[in-house]
Amino acid sequence: MPETKDIDRSGVQIGVYVCHCGTNIAGIVDVKALTDYAATLPDVTVARNYKYVCSTPGQELIKRDISELGLNRIVVAACSPCLHEKTFRNVTAEAGLNPYFFQMVNIREHDSWVHTDRQAATEKGKDLIRAAVRRVRLHKPLERKRVAINPSVLIVGGGIAGIHSALTMANAGKHVYLVERDATIGGHMAMFDKTFPTLDCAACILTPKMTAVKSHPNITLWTLSEVTQVDGYVGNYQVTVKHKPRYVIEEACVGCMECIDACVYKQAKVPDEFNMYLGKRKPIYIPFPQAVPQVVVIDPESCIEFKSGKCKKTCVEICADRNAIDFKQQDRTETIEVGTIVLATGFFTFDAKRVPYYGYGTYPNVYTGLEVERLINAAGPTSGEVILRDGRRPKTVAIVHCVGSRDENTNRYCSRVCCMYSLKLAHLIKEKTEAEVFNFYIDMRTPGKGFEEFYNRVAEEGTHFIRGRVADIYPSRGDDGRLLVCAEDTLVSTVRKIPVDMVVLATGLEPQPDAPEVCRRFHITCSTEGFFLERHPKLAPVNTFTDGVFLAGCCQGPKDIPDTVAQAGAAAAEALALIDIGYIEQEPNTAHVLEELCSGCKTCIPLCPYQAISFVESKKKAEVNEVLCKGCGTCVASCPSGSVQQNLFEDEEIFAEIEGLLAYA
């Protein structure tokens, strides 16, 4: 921004510029009458109207008047400030005036474009200009602040989104902290068998990236870790990370896994989270064979040593040469400093128990999509065979679309990926079992590259498609152990009741259960469905309203892997753009405390979501950190003694605007 100086004039000299905007404004509003009226207002030195004030000659007009007529306040009555406030502030600054000695009046979006009565629209324009003239008189010179940006980055969540973002930024030479809550990175993608539509093996494409993360010199990988507190502001975040104990020293463990074999539990007995509780593991385990880091972890809930203190600790024995097992590990916290944050915390699957009429949890052979991924996976609990809980192999399978999605009773939105993964599961189940597969769908949503072709392929393979929402699932009469799936086949207007051996519920995607807490912790907002809110759904899908915090992947909304990776790259690009500039400029409409008036009543203190206003014990008064303050003005309105004011939105400025609007000519 060009350097500005206040031209020292005694007395306020206001210039008012009324824009025709071609016929956009002048067609309805009498711009000449507005100009003549503005010229009569107190302290208005000059009032002009021009065809396009935002054009170069229009801007030159203003600049010339400032230097020749000694104007020290500018009012432009034209389009919305959301469009051109910055433009005219720059003009003001270029002419040597503080850019905040400017006020914009909206006589287009709020006047000429929405009213048809010429007289009423013109009267409204007069009121608005009069209000702006009274207001701008009270404006004070304000400066924008520059704040330096720390080049380190924090990425929260080690799924494919977090991994991709991390690698992109690390390759660009930035230091990345990748913090993951579980004992391994990989996220949900590591649980998938094959990915649609190409049927790539998920682990095959994911694990090289996971390994790259571990070995990258610019990435600090922390698993079993969570962010507990975020202080600071864009460019200067202080983040507290809590490391939960693994009970294994990461640097010492080589991943030989002999401790798992040696465990006093000869049989695995603990339901295994990674396999959706369909398989079992031991208290000492590795989440899955390609886990990164390749380090075992001990679960204190099931380990005998933790429960009774009296275990033989065969694991320790066998690790005698490395001595990697350490039962004494505790929670540990540390604070890091980063400049930008990318949230890639992923999704949670819809709990199928919320739709009890589908029988999940009641009938053993009703599964969720993710459970079936594990069944099909060669490294899963059934070594890749599709074997039901009662040991049978299914001859007929129903796949129910839209479970928990597109439903007023649960989630209204479409989860975007379920049609495709239902088709994929149909294909894979058929391949493994040659069962008859029925997909019950409402619509087929296959928009991506190769998706429609995949649908055709699955159809040609002989999968049956029934267009109807499943109404009920219950056991069929007789002892054959089958379930009846009832749906109206809307294409033939008949209710079908199809007996199947296995039901697969295509459960939708939801935000993580702790999303509201995470939102607050990172000072961002959630949308009504609970996903993290992007700044603009089209033009800023990876930014949040909090500068410096970006979103990637399903935490922002349901999406598939290609879109997730694209978004992760976009988030990395946004973060890199900030880091590359090196600084950020802050708008000066922040709050400040009038110290001599503050009584220390603390009314304002808890109201700031950014903790920008704090109580200073030594002075017993409130104080605003201007860099943290976002300029909402909530503290200002709540202050019972008027001791907190907001730059550019001071009480007196707004009172002047109110009085100006309502004063009769």
Added chain:
Amino acid sequence: MTQTKPKIAFYWCASCGGCEEAVVDLAEEILDVVAAVDIVFWPVALDFKRRDVEQMADGSILATFLNGAIRTSEQEEMANLLRRKSKLLVAFGSCSHLGGIPGLANLFTRESILETVYFETPTTQNPNRVLPGTQSGNGNGELTLPSFSSRVRALDQVVEVDYYVPGCPPLPKIITRAVATLLGGHLPDKGSVLTPEEALCTECPRKDSKPEKIALKSFKRPQEILIDETQCLLAQGLLCMGPATRAGCEAPCIQGNMPCTGCCGAPGRVRDQGAKALSAIASLVDSRDEQEIDAVLASIPDPVGTFYRYSLPGSLLAH
């Protein structure tokens, strides 16, 4: 020849007499006051009459301390008279400063007030529905009464006021300080309130016990709880107006284990005490849901009486 002492006057309008008591409460210090000045008009204590004032030269009274709000035509006349005859006119006490408790009558029309008082109270027997009139006679001469205006007004809504001494009533130390200021050499800016600009919390003995966050699911009236004598009253759910009230009194009500009711008016920058008070109180409500918020606010039975107890006439509401 004795040097002429500065002349001062006291007058009362629509008031309870408490402000007069406050002057008397100066106790021994009143002798210092009496020694330093000449009291030329004080209906409650001295026998000077209105015509004595009318005969004084304009501006010959150094300072008149006028308490009470303006409700009748007589009060308005006296306010105008004393304004003419005084160099400095000081609004003394909440009623003349802000309108005071009588100001709450502005919630009712003059007609309804007169009807209630003269027709409807349980012990009134007025079958002929007689109302006092400004003029009446029964053949033995004429009786005049002042008229009763439709609104209660603060003093500065009727005449120009030089200074304000706030409080209901003003405390002895505030009075002494105010008198000393006015008799001393340096007069403050015209229109000043003669107490500090900050809010009461600054002087409150319980200030340190006030937590940084107060979140309430209901407000309490003083008779509903056992009030802890050491803890901030707002934190206990009581409607303490301290944060929205001017300091200077050193919080005697709080020291008496009762919440501040706002008698000293708003702190320095505020245009409407009630509005700011309600803004601060509303921010304590522990809810984000409209219906729940309403339920919490229902525990404030009389918002206007709470937030505008002393300041209704001069507020933005009663314009």
Added chain:
Amino acid sequence: MPDVNSNLSQVAPLGAEELEPKIVAFFCTWCTYMAADLAGTSRMKYAPNARVIRVMCSGRIDPQFVLAAFANGADGVLIGGCHPGDCHYQEGNYNCLRRARLLKRVLEEVGIEADRFRLEWISAAEGDRVRVVINDMVEKLKALGPLRMKRETMLRGLHPQEHPVQEVCV
């Protein structure tokens, strides 16, 4: 001197322009102001009675502003903010809501009818809602009549021979 027995004197006839209600609208920048802009770009048409004051957040709205608007002659005051949960600044609109609910009770107690003070949640995409709300509010205010005249009526009897001058905030 006015006789205390007299009824309120007849209301003087109003000029035509005084029958159009005046609304002061406080819109938050991120949601409602943008919605009003959207109504403009979409060329929606609505009544010209509202005048918008832009604030950054509905949380900035001090009850004093609402009262000052009424005191200076507004017949209605409208506040527009982001939907609960979507506030650009997280929680500002909740603070606005709490204040507004308490202010509403105060206004009703002093005789300012409920329809004159309105709080609406309008998101940046809801341009049409701006149109609907303003039109609806104008209709309701027309039915209620001008507030300023009503106040002058109440004040009459104070000095029946004078019309009270519009008192402006100092």
